[in-house]
Amino acid sequence: MLDNCTLCGSCINVCRYNALSIERAMIPLEDLKKFEGIIIWGELENKSGQLQFKKVVYELLGKALELNKELNEQISVAVLGPPGISALIDELFYYGTDIVYLCEHELLEDFSNDGYTTVFTSLIIDKKPSIVLYGATIKGRELAPRIAARLNLGLTADCTGLSINKQKQLVQTRPAFGGNIMASILSPYTRPQMATVRPNTFSKVKSKQSKKGIIEKISVKLEKQSIRTKIIEEISSKTESINIEDADILISVGRGIGSKENIKLVHELAQELKGTVSSSRALVELGWTKHPIQVGQSGKTISPKLYIALGISGAIQHLVGMQTSDIIIAINSDPEAPIFKVADFGIIGDLFEIIPQFLKLCRKNKESSL
Amino acid sequence: MKIIVTIKQVPEANKVAVNPETGTLIREGVESILNPFCEYALDMAVKLKIQNPDLNVEIIVISMGPPQAKYALIRCLELGADKAYLLSDRAFSGSDVWATALTLKEGILKKIGNFDLILAGKQAIDGDTAQVPAELAENLGIPHIYYGFDIKIDKKKINVKKETEKGYKVIEVRLPALVTISKGPSTIRRLPSMKDMIEARKKPLEIINAKSLNMDENKIGLNGSFTQVVKIFSPPTKKAGEIIDGNDSINAAEKLFMFLKEKLIV
Numbered sequence: 001m002l003d004n005c006t007l008c009g010s011c012i013n014v015c016r017y018n019a020l021s022i023e024r025a026m027i028p029l030e031d032l033k034k035f036e037g038i039i040i041w042g043e044l045e046n047k048s049g050q051l052q053f054k055k056v057v058y059e060l061l062g063k064a065l066e067l068n069k070e071l072n073e074q075i076s077v078a079v080l081g082p083p084g085i086s087a088l089i090d091e092l093f094y095y096g097t098d099i100v101y102l103c104e105h106e107l108l109e110d111f112s113n114d115g116y117t118t119v120f121t122s123l124i125i126d127k128k129p130s131i132v133l134y135g136a137t138i139k140g141r142e143l144a145p146r147i148a149a150r151l152n153l154g155l156t157a158d159c160t161g162l163s164i165n166k167q168k169q170l171v172q173t174r175p176a177f178g179g180n181i182m183a184s185i186l187s188p189y190t191r192p193q194m195a196t197v198r199p200n201t202f203s204k205v206k207s208k209q210s211k212k213g214i215i216e217k218i219s220v221k222l223e224k225q226s227i228r229t230k231i232i233e234e235i236s237s238k239t240e241s242i243n244i245e246d247a248d249i250l251i252s253v254g255r256g257i258g259s260k261e262n263i264k265l266v267h268e269l270a271q272e273l274k275g276t277v278s279s280s281r282a283l284v285e286l287g288w289t290k291h292p293i294q295v296g297q298s299g300k301t302i303s304p305k306l307y308i309a310l311g312i313s314g315a316i317q318h319l320v321g322m323q324t325s326d327i328i329i330a331i332n333s334d335p336e337a338p339i340f341k342v343a344d345f346g347i348i349g350d351l352f353e354i355i356p357q358f359l360k361l362c363r364k365n366k367e368s369s370l
Numbered sequence: 371m372k373i374i375v376t377i378k379q380v381p382e383a384n385k386v387a388v389n390p391e392t393g394t395l396i397r398e399g400v401e402s403i404l405n406p407f408c409e410y411a412l413d414m415a416v417k418l419k420i421q422n423p424d425l426n427v428e429i430i431v432i433s434m435g436p437p438q439a440k441y442a443l444i445r446c447l448e449l450g451a452d453k454a455y456l457l458s459d460r461a462f463s464g465s466d467v468w469a470t471a472l473t474l475k476e477g478i479l480k481k482i483g484n485f486d487l488i489l490a491g492k493q494a495i496d497g498d499t500a501q502v503p504a505e506l507a508e509n510l511g512i513p514h515i516y517y518g519f520d521i522k523i524d525k526k527k528i529n530v531k532k533e534t535e536k537g538y539k540v541i542e543v544r545l546p547a548l549v550t551i552s553k554g555p556s557t558i559r560r561l562p563s564m565k566d567m568i569e570a571r572k573k574p575l576e577i578i579n580a581k582s583l584n585m586d587e588n589k590i591g592l593n594g595s596f597t598q599v600v601k602i603f604s605p606p607t608k609k610a611g612e613i614i615d616g617n618d619s620i621n622a623a624e625k626l627f628m629f630l631k632e633k634l635i636v
């Protein structure tokens with residue numbers, strides 16, 4: 001046993017006989033009770049020149065509404081950005097927000113770990129929420145741990161499930177070992193309880209009427225010197241400006257496509273299904289597609305409503321990036337391809353035969369419904 | 371110039387499962403490997419060393435883990451690291467992100483002292499959390515940049531190419547700083563040569579226990595962890611999908627169409 005032990009501690013936590021239990025001092029419940037409410041980080045993104053909230057913000061609000069059935073506290077969104085963003089905020093009140101904490105400052109125009117940590121940390125100290133949630137986006141994954149370390153808080157990364165238990169604690173569930181196991185985690189001793197949550201995991205709930213929410217302007221103190229990183233340049237090309245993490249439908253292409261030229265066929269299919277094209281790493285390595293659209297362990301983790309894998313074998317590093325998609329369809333000529341193990345619908349066959357037939361059907365169907 | 375690379379040994383992720391009866395991890399027969407992203411970080415350090423001969427780069431690898439994690443560190447020594455430290459003690463077991471970051475900080479300050487750059491893998495393939503490096507940077511009071519894939523050293527500064535959702539950014543930061551690496555300079559796995567292996571045996575590898583770090587018992591291992599795993603379980607198994615033969619492509623395309631129609635997609 002000792003040889004295999006990696007000191008991860010999971011055996012201690014789950015031992016049914018308490019043989020391995022380690023005692024730990026409890027923090028008085030009274031102190032924890034002083035913390036109340038849920039704060040969500042209102043992450044902004046720039047979409048073709050326009051600032052807007054990331055989709056995950058609305059998803060987090062949807063989940064917060066559900067958690068709040070047990071808690072009955074306030075749901076607030078912390079919005080950090082440059083001056084002049086207050087016009088964006090109204091939308092948040094349709095998704096269940098009670099309060100928006102508006103933190104505007106020139107130095108918050110570009111995201112920086114230093115600037116955002118400083119401002120968000122003082123907000124948390126001031127408002128004493130019991131839960132703080134972030135999208136597990138590139139920025140969320142950088143920011144949340146920095147705040148956790150500064151405030152000495154527990155943090156659970158990349159959650160796919162959140163609920164409230166009888167003790168009113170936040171139960172944070174996340175996949176580990178590439179999705180082969182799930183772990184439920186508590187932060188019993190610290191407040192706020194903090195988690196980052198995978199985009200596309202929860203659904204957003206828009207109500208017809210806007211809540212009569214409050215906007216609270218926070219006075220932001222931030223010095224230029226306290227931001228230690230400087231952006232020299234930012235490159236985003238046209239194809240790369242499509243964020244595959246936001247797509248509801250992904251048509252993903254792998255080495256089975258044979259040539260760069262053939263990817264045209266995949267784009268045709270994507271157009272027909274109103275989807276976005278993504279790819280396996282093999283194509284990125286061949287230079288046929290770009291890294292921002294790579295799905296998998298060294299690319300992006302996505303979870304769309306529909307994922308269609310064309311000529312992708314389904315290596316574990318690919319699967320961990322897409323296996324939580326709602327519906328998975330695979331077309332592959334090799335019946336043994338591991339991608340079929342996660343597929344809801346699979347076709348063992350030649351994609352060059354099947355896709356053109358399918359496109360024909362779609363077009364015929366459209367004509368007849370006109 | 372001192373470059374520290376933080377290292378984790380991980381089980382080969384795809385082989386780990388949960389024993390449905392005991393709810394514990396089954397690790398038998400699961401091989402441990404050097405986390406591939408840590409290897410990328412090491413490769414980046416080696417590249418910087420080769421590119422900047424005038425800087426006299428020393429590469430130090432450090433890991434917190436069980437005794438057998440020394441094999442991952444030996445691998446690093448074979449692949450170009452100069453010196454290795456393993457923080458290993460049963461008292462460290464059960465460490466969460468916070469406790470791990472704190473232990474690494476103590477190891478770095480007490481054993482290595484001054485440094486210029488810390489490189490880390492973007493995430494470990496077992497936990498996938500990607501949170502230890504940022505917490506370590508905060509504990510050490512240095513800035514961090516995530517998802518770097520290229521670094522240029524310019525005296526006391528570095529320029530980091532960092533992945534973004536839409537492409538990349540070039541970010542400048544003064545040293546010391548911490549950068550996590552998402553892609554190595556080369557994606558081709560290097561295998562150490564016989565000579566590398568022999569050289570590695572002459573390089574120092576020190577194993578350090580909790581006592582010699584002089585850390586407060588309440589701040590290490592499970593005691594020092596703010597999060598607590600209350601349950602582990604197998605993910606709900608998906609029911610097997612419908613797999614059809616596509617030799618008759620017209621028929622297959624029709625079935626696909628019907629499937630998507632049922633799901634209201636076409």
Ligand SMILES: Cc1cc2nc3c(=O)[nH]c(=O)nc-3n(C[C@H](O)[C@H](O)[C@H](O)COP(=O)(O)OP(=O)(O)OC[C@H]3O[C@@H](n4cnc5c(N)ncnc54)[C@H](O)[C@@H]3O)c2cc1C
Nearest residue numbers: 254255256280281282296297298299311312313333334351
């Ligand atoms: C540390 C590490 C990280 C990695 N990260 C990632 C990652 O993030 N993402 C990722 O994708 N990979 C990643 N990989 C690589 C991964 O292991 C695989 O090599 C890669 O996913 C294979 O891509 P593929 O499925 O496109 O190609 P292949 O494995 O070559 O599969 C091509 C498939 O196409 C099928 N095919 C061929 N012709 C046809 C046809 N006419 N019609 C239908 N099917 C056809 C074949 O049967 C085959 O199954 C990583 C590897 C490592 C070591």
